[in-house]
Amino acid sequence: MAVEQDSHLIESEIASEAVFEGALLKVRRDRVRLPNGQESVREYIRHPGAVVVLAFLDNGALLFERQFRYPLKRVFLELPAGKIDPGEDILITARRELREETGYLADDWRYLGVMHPCIGYSDERIEIFAARGLRWTGESALDHNEFLEVVELSPDAAKAAVWQGEITDAKTISALFWVERSFPE
Amino acid sequence: MAVEQDSHLIESEIASEAVFEGALLKVRRDRVRLPNGQESVREYIRHPGAVVVLAFLDNGALLFERQFRYPLKRVFLELPAGKIDPGEDILITARRELREETGYLADDWRYLGVMHPCIGYSDERIEIFAARGLRWTGESALDHNEFLEVVELSPDAAKAAVWQGEITDAKTISALFWVERSFPE
Numbered sequence: 121m122a123v124e125q126d127s128h129l130i131e132s133e134i135a136s137e138a139v140f141e142g143a144l145l146k147v148r149r150d151r152v153r154l155p156n157g158q159e160s161v162r163e164y165i166r167h168p169g170a171v172v173v174l175a176f177l178d179n180g181a182l183l184f185e186r187q188f189r190y191p192l193k194r195v196f197l198e199l200p201a202g203k204i205d206p207g208e209d210i211l212i213t214a215r216r217e218l219r220e221e222t223g224y225l226a227d228d229w230r231y232l233g234v235m236h237p238c239i240g241y242s243d244e245r246i247e248i249f250a251a252r253g254l255r256w257t258g259e260s261a262l263d264h265n266e267f268l269e270v271v272e273l274s275p276d277a278a279k280a281a282v283w284q285g286e287i288t289d290a291k292t293i294s295a296l297f298w299v300e301r302s303f304p305e
Numbered sequence: 306m307a308v309e310q311d312s313h314l315i316e317s318e319i320a321s322e323a324v325f326e327g328a329l330l331k332v333r334r335d336r337v338r339l340p341n342g343q344e345s346v347r348e349y350i351r352h353p354g355a356v357v358v359l360a361f362l363d364n365g366a367l368l369f370e371r372q373f374r375y376p377l378k379r380v381f382l383e384l385p386a387g388k389i390d391p392g393e394d395i396l397i398t399a400r401r402e403l404r405e406e407t408g409y410l411a412d413d414w415r416y417l418g419v420m421h422p423c424i425g426y427s428d429e430r431i432e433i434f435a436a437r438g439l440r441w442t443g444e445s446a447l448d449h450n451e452f453l454e455v456v457e458l459s460p461d462a463a464k465a466a467v468w469q470g471e472i473t474d475a476k477t478i479s480a481l482f483w484v485e486r487s488f489p490e
Contacts (some may be wrong), residue, residue, distance in 0.1 A: 126380050129373040129452050139326035140332055142348040145426060147325055147332060152375060155452045163327040164376035165350070188314040189424040190337060191349035195311050197422055237475040238423045239374040239381055241330060241350070246475070267314050267340045282482055283418075290422040290431070290445070293476040297467055303430075 131162070139163070144258050157282050167244035171214045171297030172201040172295045173304050174232075174250040175224060181272040182294075182299075183254075188267065197271070197281065198289040199296075201246070214249040222270050223260035230302060235294045248295050250302035275299045313340050316347070324348070335410040352429035355479045356399045357386040359417075359435040359487050360409060366457040367484075368439075369477075373452065381411050382456070382466065384429070384481075399434040407455045408445035413437030415487060420479045431478050435487035458483045 131152045140147035146166040154160050158292040182199070189196050202217035204210060211229060218224055232248040262268070273281065278296055281287040287296075316337045325332035331351040339345050360368040363479070374381050387402035389395060396414060403409055417433040447453070458466065463481055466472040472481075 126371075126373070129371065129380055129454065131373055131375050141447050142324065142332065142334060145350075147327065147330055149327060150375070154450060155373075158450075160450050161328055162375040163329075163330045186311075186314065188311070188316055188318065188340075189421075190316050190335070190347040191426060191428040192421060192424060192430075195314055196421070198424070217382075231354060233470050234473055234474045235478060236374075236377060236381070237429065238429075239383070239474050241376060242423065242427075243376040244423075245473075265339060266342075269314065274429050279363060280437045283440055283486060286420050288419055288421050288430075289424050290420045290475040290479045293420060293482050294475045297478050297482060301468060 131160075131265060134159065134181045158293065161256070165242040165244070168206065169204045169210075169245045169247065170201055170291075171204065171210055171217060171247045171249060172199050172291050173214050173218050174234065174248070174295055174299060175200060175218055175254060176228060176252040176302065177272060181274050182278060183218075183224065183281065184271045184273050184278070185221060186269040186271060196289050198292045199207050199289050203293060204247075214229075214251070215248070218251060219257065220261045220263070221266075221268060223257050224254045225257055226251035226257055227255070228303075232295075232298045232302065237290065238290055246291050248298060250298070252303060319344065332339060348426065350423075350427040350429070352427050353391065354389045354395075354430045354432065355386055355433045355476075356389065356395055356402060356434060357384050358399050358403050359433070359474050359480055359484060360403055360407070360411060360439060361435065361437040362439055362457060366459050367463060368403075368409065369456045369458050369463070371405060371456060379455060381474050382472050383477045386476060390433075396431045396434070399432070399436070404438060404442065405446045405448070406451075406453060407447075408442050409439045410442055411436035412440070413457065413488075415478075417483045417487065422476055428472040431476050433483060436485070437488060451465065
């Protein structure tokens, strides 16, 4: 859409500074010009981006993970996912994360699209992939600080798990939106 | 699930401190005990929680908003949503945000479920509501720093917009997962 058309919505940067630089989280605070000409402040996370994978086993089931997520202090049922390394091609990230977390390689990859998990306070994007032709390598290769359990769920069971409140992770629900479009042929 | 069952996944808090307190963002850094007994660090956002609303007009269309999101510096097409005020009942939040942002009241409300947009680094939850029996009040009541445009999209057009990459906001995609289940009778 033309910028001019949206001038009644657009905020522009006046100044930007890093206000917190943690090991994981980088926070910026910008002074911005609002559409009405006034000034305001926006705080947000800078994130390197991530991928999520709909990985279909030959039996049609999807690979899921059970993983403890510290901010919410409970185990979540979610699709394989992980952060993009600096300069890394996103398909390489997808292959790497699937292998590291689940121990599977895949012969056939499709790029499906992108989602934005947290538009109010993070610039994170999550690139959505589908994979099939899975081959088990015999072992996963988790980071020494990563602990997770791999489980299989059919697409129908996964949808039911959303409606039953057993899957609440928004990247997983959003990726499941694509499940019938993953390999349509 | 029993805590004991998941002891191979669970991380426990050793110490917790506030490391950044912005106007919007509150960041904590915790020292944690990993399942293997080692120590690590977790940084995460504390968030008050939010609501999102599938608001059905009498013609079957859903209310959407076009809003500039500063972290990504572009306009997003998204469902009405907003943060829960301290101590506020979530249905009150949903009614308040729908009225403030779109100018509509609704006669019939349903609670659908909860999602978690950012489980890696935020404790945010988003409570999902559906509303129908909409009545236009004649005006919206936006915060002085809020600028948005209200648009209508049929559920089918909204799904197509996801697959075409025109809707990438994960809370919106996740809420659309519930569209047929909003008022099933």
